[in-house]
Amino acid sequence: MTESSGVRLLGPAEIRGLAAELDVRPTKTLGQNFVHDANTVRRIVATSGVGPDDVVLEVGPGLGSLTLALLETAGRVVAVEIDPKLAARLPQTIAEYAPARAADFDVVLADALTVMPDDLPVTPTALVANLPYNVSVPVLLHLMSQFPTLRTALVMVQAEVADRLATGPGSRTYGVPSVKARYFGDVSRAGAVGKNVFWPEPKIESGLVRIERRDRFGTDAIHRAATFSAIDAAFAQRRKTMRAALASWAGSAAQAEDALRAAGIDPGIRGERLDVDDFVRLGQVPR
Template identity: 70%
Template structure:
């Protein structure tokens, strides 16, 4: 990530307020749906805060998922030269370039809109390799989208996402806490994760019944373990098995994954992990060590 350029043009985009958001939605006949997890931000201070917390600069290529009506998009266009917005809703995707041209004509060429499902988007689908993810992620698919993008886009050096507060807490949870689990470990596989703020429901339309949280993920500058696809699959398989029965000891919880409780114990001991431990006590490094232990060769 680059250091924000103090000379970058700021405040040129006409950001969307509550009146503009409702007017755009009415024009398009858009009714936010729970199925797509749509809650549109209409507070200028909130989107500026997200952009500032992301710390993106002029040279960053920012990937935004679920831009909706364009509230965050316009704020991003103020400070970076390239914003790639991935929108699954064809009506919203078609309107966004027009909104950018109307409200920030001098910045409109900074925006590229890609009509696609963020859960399926691949590097070949985008015009450039993104360096940062900045997004108000749909609540219902926030974690899968975040992990998919870090898996498929090694160019992503950082992410600043707004998600449901409970999800934000889980992503940033530390080993040993009651909310530490699969999202916590899998996010930490890629980088350092931390909670960076809270957002109340009043800045959205429609108003959600929950608070939101900001989470930042910074990919490891020097990875402490291989981040390749093969290793990721191995590690994630162990993580899934360990938390599928989180009340059980790892010796019991991993019996299916390893083939038997005895083999699970052997691998745990080889990785320096007590067989009586539970999944919520292990950090990402321990899961990586465990996944690296080779199974015994079959006899005969």
């Protein structure tokens, strides 16, 4: 257990003690792995760049390790937790370990895949989270889509997912998550996290991904849906040329070719060679 600015952080003993008190057994179903290393959570917060002016949205706070580190730095933290037992205990943990910051913390019992701005008591400006690995990409894309006030995101995900999110056109790992993440802004790898800082220790490596929102394409839901539809179709059969891959999406291979040419895209190219700007133009071609 470590202390800074009146906030005490959780260590391995505290994590296990809380879990025992609550009779919590981390489950694969909820993608639960609890971070128990103070240096790691402080590094995540430092990498996120959040400060006193930020209202941080945290997803899957679990027993509160990252939450407490965020309260050392951020102006306010609102945590979305799907597990009723964990959500009920969090305010008490914050009151015990960060009494001076308890008024700056809220927990919302909700599913991060469906949570909306009206469900939160405050408007978040930054997302910092150890995302549940089994739904990390859908959760990230949902939050970036539905919370346009989020100017930055720093999330911990499975290492190979981090690589996929942050890679650019031409990479063998470039695909749907890569392009959709780039729709919202600049995406980059922001570090690695070892297995030994978790309880239970996962079998996979973890990585940090940062998104700086740019909103180059606006925040209109219809525009985004049209773009995402084109992305999904292009990568459903990624080995095919765009002309062939988009046949069903456009109505026929000939119509797909017309749409591609109208968007200034070579019909013989594959989706993995295209950047998000190409898909935006394609999504706006009338069909």
